[in-house]
Amino acid sequence: MTTQTLPATSPLTTPVPGPLTRADGSPPRVLVVDDEVNIAELLTMALRYEGWDISVAHTGAQAVALAKETRPDALVLDVMLPDFDGLEVMRRIRQVLPEVPIVFLTARDAVEDRVTGLTAGGDDYVTKPSSLEELVARLRLQLRRTAVAGRAGSLLRVGDLTLDEDSREVFRGGAEIPLTATEFELLRYLMRNPRRVLSKAQILDRVWNYDFGGQANVVELYISYLRKKIDAGRAPMIHTLRRAGYVLKPAS
Known part of the structure; x- marks a missing residue:
């Protein structure tokens, strides 16, 4: 591509191999x-x-x-x-x-x-x-x-919480939990790292692919959104470790 407004500076400009298609093969x-x-x-x-x-x-x-x-x-x-x-x-x-x-x-x-x-x-x-x-x-x-x-997915399971990467469905205790695209990515990252403390910087880098110079509360807000959907009325699975980050683990 030769047309642009400014030279690219983001590390995200690294080409991603393979064409993107919908499930039916259309663009x-x-x-x-x-x-x-x-x-x-x-x-x-x-x-x-x-x-x-x-x-x-x-x-x-x-x-x-x-x-x-x-x-x-x-x-x-x-x-x-x-x-x-x-x-x-x-x-x-x-x-x-x-x-x-x-x-x-x-x-x-x-x-x-x-x-x-x-x-x-x-x-x-x-x-x-x-x-x-x-x-x-x-x-x-x-x-x-x-x-x-159209990538083949896998089923992630932590306690009574399941996430299907292929169908993008999330269930806890058999009840389906609708999530936005970003909420899904955040939960998937937590579920791929159960019992592991993930810092705000790690989450920003993985879910949003850049940071806000430590000035944003995006992570805290989306964690609160997930808690309202995942933990509401149930034993909590998402925990905050002060000055360390967040961890997802089976409810005790």
């Missing part, structure tokens, strides 16, 4: 939402270069309608839109597609703005201007985390 569907036509066209060209099926919306209303129509596998979503903002777009789309990964794209670069987007339910955040390679890499990562990649 992933990505919805690009940006009110700046030139940027939307640039993003579309870059993502189609990957062989993906791209739809474009320039307003929040168009994005919600297209999401219902095309049922995309991921979104690139600008925060600032002419009718309503990207957070409201995400809220409406998640009512229809609760697990669709969303990568926010915005000119805002303050830590607080990044945290707002992520804690509201976004899965990643790229600021403008940014290299197209970095955006593609982050989007590719989100797609590989979902069933789009």
Whole structure:
């Protein structure tokens, strides 16, 4: 790819081998939402270069309608839109597609703005201007985390908690627990390391693939989200070790 706005600097620009496909072998569907036509066209060209099926919306209303129509596998979503903002777009789309990964794209670069987007339910955040390679890499990562990649999964089990990496279903004590894409990744990381204390830095690196200079409370918030779903009304499995991190272990 030769078209980009800035030279790539992120380690995520390392190419990932193997094409991405949906379970039926068709290319992933990505919805690009940006009110700046030139940027939307640039993003579309870059993502189609990957062989993906791209739809474009320039307003929040168009994005919600297209999401219902095309049922995309991921979104690139600008925060600032002419009718309503990207957070409201995400809220409406998640009512229809609760697990669709969303990568926010915005000119805002303050830590607080990044945290707002992520804690509201976004899965990643790229600021403008940014290299197209970095955006593609982050989007590719989100797609590989979902069933789009069609990768054979395995069953993780800790106590009465089970997680199916293939179907992306989670059960505790036989009761199904619906999770967002990021909640699923966080729980999967905890379940792959049962009884092991994982630091905030480790979790940020594994689940979000970068940190926020120690200023964000993203990990704490998502741990609290998981606790409300996994431990609510049950013996706790997710524990906090002060100044150390978090650990998941069977309920005693």
